[in-house]
Amino acid sequence: MLRQFFLYLSRSKKAQRLLLSAPGAQRAARQFIAGETLAQAVAVVRGLEARGMLATLDHLGENVTSLEQAAAARDEYLEVLREIVRSKLPATISVKLSQLGMDLSRDKSDDDCRRNLRALVECAQQIGDFVEVDMEGSAYTDRTLHIITDLHQSFSAVGAVIQAYLYRSENDVKELIRHGVSIRLCKGAYNEPSTLAIPHKTEVDVNFLRLMRMLVESRLYHRIATHDPSIVEATRRTAGELGLSKDSFEFQMLYGVNRALQQQLVEDGYRLRIYVPFGRAWFPYFMRRLAERPANAWFALRSVLR
Ligand code: FDA
Numbered sequence: 001m002l003r004q005f006f007l008y009l010s011r012s013k014k015a016q017r018l019l020l021s022a023p024g025a026q027r028a029a030r031q032f033i034a035g036e037t038l039a040q041a042v043a044v045v046r047g048l049e050a051r052g053m054l055a056t057l058d059h060l061g062e063n064v065t066s067l068e069q070a071a072a073a074r075d076e077y078l079e080v081l082r083e084i085v086r087s088k089l090p091a092t093i094s095v096k097l098s099q100l101g102m103d104l105s106r107d108k109s110d111d112d113c114r115r116n117l118r119a120l121v122e123c124a125q126q127i128g129d130f131v132e133v134d135m136e137g138s139a140y141t142d143r144t145l146h147i148i149t150d151l152h153q154s155f156s157a158v159g160a161v162i163q164a165y166l167y168r169s170e171n172d173v174k175e176l177i178r179h180g181v182s183i184r185l186c187k188g189a190y191n192e193p194s195t196l197a198i199p200h201k202t203e204v205d206v207n208f209l210r211l212m213r214m215l216v217e218s219r220l221y222h223r224i225a226t227h228d229p230s231i232v233e234a235t236r237r238t239a240g241e242l243g244l245s246k247d248s249f250e251f252q253m254l255y256g257v258n259r260a261l262q263q264q265l266v267e268d269g270y271r272l273r274i275y276v277p278f279g280r281a282w283f284p285y286f287m288r289r290l291a292e293r294p295a296n297a298w299f300a301l302r303s304v305l306r
Contacts, residue, residue: 006291007191016283029286031296032256033060034278038083041278044255045089048274052266054250055091056132057084060279063098067112070101074116081123092130094275095120097144114147117158125157130182132223135161137190138197145172149179156180159223163188164208165197173211177218184223184252185211189288209234216242216249223273225252229261236270246270254289 009015019025034044038059045055057080064070077093084091100116117133124131133148135141148160160181162169165188176183187204188197198204208231215222216238224235232251239249250271253262265272277285290297 003291003294004191006287006297009287011284019283029282032254032277032286032289033282034255034276036278036280036282038080038278041276042083042087042089044276044278045091048276049090051263052272053262054271054273055089055276056094056252056273057091058094058134058275058277058279058285060277060285061099061281062096062136062284063103064101065104067101067104070099070104070112070116073099074119077120078123081120081127081129084129085127091276092132092273093120093124094132094134096134096136097140097147098136102140102143110143110147114151117147118151118155121151121155121158125155129157131158132184133158133160135163135186135188138166138192141166141168141172145176149176149181152179152181159184161186161225162211163190163197164211165192165204167196167198169207169211170214173214177214177220180220182221182223183215184225185215186225187228189292205231213238216244219244219248221249223250223252225275227253227258227261229258232261232265236268257289 009019034041041057045057048055059073059076059080061073064073077095080093083089084093095117097113097117100113102110102113105112117131121131133144135144145160148158151158158181160176161184162173162176163186173183185208187208198207205228208226212224212231212235215224216235224232226232235251239246246269250273251265252273252275254275255277262272262274
């Protein structure tokens with residue numbers, strides 16, 4: 001119930017205006033967001049690096065409303081890539097196709113969005129970096145995977161995200177592996193109908209484990225994105241049983257979530273990449289984090305009231 005409420009808020013412009021004016025809202029969001037500027041994000045990545053962790057930078061902003069905004073988002077990401085080179089940051093970038101204009105293409109061929117993503121992937125490939133394309137709601141799944149597999153034929157520096165809650169994901173994993181595309185596997189964070197997504201958490205977890213095994217068996221470099229200790233443990237076990245070295249895959253976690261487990265993985269010699277969001281448009285991202293864990297909502301409320 002509370003989950004649906006926060007997911008509703010994440011899409012509501014009115015709620016956004018109201019909550020952004022609350023004095024402590026930004027303070028509450030800082031648990032999960034590096035800050036509003038690239039400089040603040042760089043400082044966070046440096047701190048993670050000192051603790052032996054990698055990063056992926058998400059310049060927040062989704063569902064832009066004009067192609068000019070989409071082009072501006074692309075340019076901001078190009079600046080992030082330049083900063084990664086300049087400051088030698090151990091970081092990739094994570095982008096959302098709705099931010100690069102997926103909803104705005106004039107002819108439904110997604111040409112503008114493709115061009116924007118291509119510019120980022122081309123740049124990443126040149127500098128030896130990588131673009132992780134986040135997965136949004138199910139309305140975007142087909143088009144997102146299509147664009148990625150197309151682009152991947154020319155550039156290896158682009159990867160996809162698969163959500164374990166979608167019934168379709170097993171087929172998508174097979175198809176991506178067939179194309180040699182690196183996958184970030186997560187549970188899924190959007191509000192989906194039960195016709196498309198597994199409604200019960202325990203069954204999502206079972207599907208996650210099944211998909212994780214497919215990734216490990218593929219021997220491609222993949223990214224296991226979860227804070228769930230039992231899934232982390234199962235991944236470690238499966239990789240060990242199949243003789244995978246610790247550097248042939250990575251775990252990923254969100255900035256500010258389950259720091260004890262993050263530290264433990266690094267101490268045990270695993271590669272861990274932290275998803276570091278930054279930027280002024282932090283509201284929908286913050287609401288999705290609250291939706292995942294109602295306990296966070298009480299923490300946030302306390303910060304707002306303080
Ligand atoms: P689960 O929700 O079952 O949580 C397991 C445990 O982790 C909890 O018991 C709690 O201890 C801790 N935890 C989880 N979330 C927490 C939170 N918000 N605050 C505090 N503790 C928390 N989704 C998507 O749809 N598209 C995408 O592209 C991505 N990308 C992505 C990248 C990375 C690096 C990560 C880690 C996650 C995503 N996600 C995502 C989000 C993902 O789908 C999912 O919603 C969250 O990771 C929460 O699911 P868990 O696997 O952590 O398990």
